[in-house]
Amino acid sequence: MIQTLDASRRWRWILPFLGAVVVAYALLAPLTSLDAAQAINLPLLADKVWFRIATIIAMFVVLATAWNIIGGLVGYAAFGNVAFFGIGAYTTGMLIAKAKWPFLLALPLAPIAAAIFAALVGLPLLRLRGHYFAVASLGVGVAVGELVQNLDYGGQPIFGGASGLFLPIFSIDNRGLFFFYLMLGAAAIAIAVTWLVLRSRFGYGLIAIRENEEAAAVMGVNTTAYKVAAFALAAALTGLAGGIFSQWNVFINQDNTFPIEYNVQMILMAMAGGTGTVFGPAAGAILLQLLIQFLSGSLPITLDLPFVPSDARPVLAQIILGLLLMLVVIFAPRGVIDFFGGRSRLSLSYLRRSLRETSI
């Protein structure tokens, strides 16, 4: 008895400590790439590869945290949020490439466009429950991507068509650092928004809707308005990430702005870290994205299995990912945060209990 109490107490401070270390590292390491730092011979902790991977990780922190608002807090498992990413990317992309807007002016329009779209689509969609909502949102995600790629006017593709859209390069010293901090800023905004929502009247309303929508309604919660607002908020944050992505990546097309896998990845990250919490999705995003990058061989440390030819590695990576996904879903339904938060112990009894709750 006493031993378990100590164990959970011990675990409880590890997570914030780890989090602080990660944040400090993320904020400070890039500074070593500045000319000033190089001048005094500081070791280079962040090179181009580092910036690329770190920016992608930060991007997924935004995506997972944003999804959590509609999927975790309200409990409406949206399966097509990548649509908002793409809308944000193309909004900023089109404004820069076709209308010649400067990047920093075009960027704020990305979340706005995504939110407006979410509000319009959300009104009919959020009337659906469970499976139907998930499937419909998935359908919207796929359809929007298709439309953006294929819509044309007078024979010319409006959005760049299959060959995609090229943006002029954003010229700035140390582009890697700039975009990383920008994406990190978006991640910080997403987390801050979640934190604020959870402490506000709005947040209580959302959770009440998740727990029992009918009871929430008779208590006075305007369920339709709240659901749509949450959906639009999630869309705005997702769209912001898309907007940053478009200028960062310089090239956008249907494949890299509406990838269906992103839908599953953002949900998996939120689940692995703990839906309904502030930092859970971020933790899940960092862990899972590192794993994905590792398995695809993008990290400096790679997996070298003797009997696997290198061209089969990405395929093997996907298999491992799939198996991992299955294992997480079966054995750790409440996620990492629950475990480190002291509310569960990674023990056989926990695993057995969660299995019993969900299997027949």
Next chain:
Amino acid sequence: MSTVATAQLELQNVTKRFGGVAALDGVTLSVAKGDILGIIGPNGAGKTTLLNCISGIYPPDSGDIHWEGASITGTAPHKVARLGIGRTFQVVKPFGSMTVRENAAVGALFGSAEARLAPKAAFVRADEVLELVGLTPKAGLSVTALTIPDRKRLEVARAVATRPKLLLLDEVMAGLNNVEIDEALEMVRAVHATGVTVVLIEHVMRVIVGVCRRAVVLDFGQVLAEGEPEVVLRDERVIEAYLGERYAKRLRA
């Protein structure tokens, strides 16, 4: 008896059909301010359907519902709540992942217009209502740790936290033993004493006779009888439809 002029809640010829069955068939009744009205009737008589129509979960197919003079027929549930009508559910619907206190606070945060408080003030109000129903010692517990009687108390507390002018209670006594019923009766009286009009659906006759000033009997979606509880319970038609010979004999004896 209440006259139309002072009626706070008024139903006129309300009808609600599900498929071919009329759950409510031309129901007309009124509730005066400050009243405690009991609604009784066999299972399937339409009692919960009545509450659902009033609180806006679904609109009646025909007829009108007036609240404080204005029509609320077909108004959305959250708007009905904002107008001052609170309700509990027969099968309790707590917000599972929240604590007892947080559940009560949701009522305070969203309820009737005066009650929409910022989180801090909402928690103060939550503590007040928990005190009223006797759940203060369990305020910090998760709702999943509560017993059934306590969950019912929480259900009432949450509804009261919305500062309703009218409280609709749906079978709050179901599943309680005698001692628990007495406690629950005290709770209902306490709530009523704060000036809230109460309408309760019950099967437990002791409650109807003990706390209600008026009673309405529903059967097959129609009003069978209404009046003072003792009078209603002695009505031949009511006894036939609902109470059965044995209870009727006991009453007459």
Next chain:
Amino acid sequence: MADFVQLVILGLLAGGVYVAVGVGFGLVWGVLNIVNLAHGALVIVGAYLTWQLFNTFGLDPFLSLPLVAVALFAFGYALQRSIINRIIRAPLLFTFMLTFGVNLVLINVLLLVFKSDFRSVTTSYSGQGLELGAIVIPYTRLASLAAALLLAAVLAFILNRTRTGLAIQAVAADRDAAQLVGIDLRHLYAFTFGLGAACAGVAGGLITLIQAITPTAGEPYTLQAFVVVILGGLGRVSATVVGGLAFGLVEVFGQSIPGSGSVFANAIAFGLMVLVLVTRPQGLFGRIH
């Protein structure tokens, strides 16, 4: 006018495959309440199995259908019993994610084994068709439609006239009550999923004749199965048949829209699905849940 008739016929023929893809998916969804994101992968597994039998033994795809059905049934039964049953009472999100994981693993295992080259099955009658005036009806398509309808009939027979089938319907109606009358839920769930997988396998066999296959070619079929089931309505095999044929018609007519109509096929399908969900969620013929 002849063009219109041709389109209708082509639409119905295209619908054959969609019927096959949809009935298994709808069965699993209706009974187990699982939206199986790996359904398309099971279709492709069936397709590869058919291709392999054709390649190694020269077995005509239509003849190998029963074999593929049995093989996929066994695989589906094992999959459900060992893995999917573990999270069957969990919230829907979990089944989505689990089946997505299964999908990922299946497709990539296929990639490992077969690589991403396109394979196809060409039989002696592949290019030929029935000629009725100006209209040509390809034999393969006609036989596919016939096979799909036969599959649906067999499935309906199993569900309505066998003991196991009635048990399946009981479980679909009320899981707990079914257990109370002594139905072994674990076995029945696995059996139902096996049936769904078998239907997917048959669909896979049918598609080898109309398209080239590669491990990722199954993805669109999962999404299309959704649309078919939603269009026709959940709850009855006959409803799904209607949904499949209707979807075939929508696809063919959508592709015939002048301009880039063909490219919008997916968007049209999803637009239709969302429209149905919002206006008439029970589909054309389904039962209201």
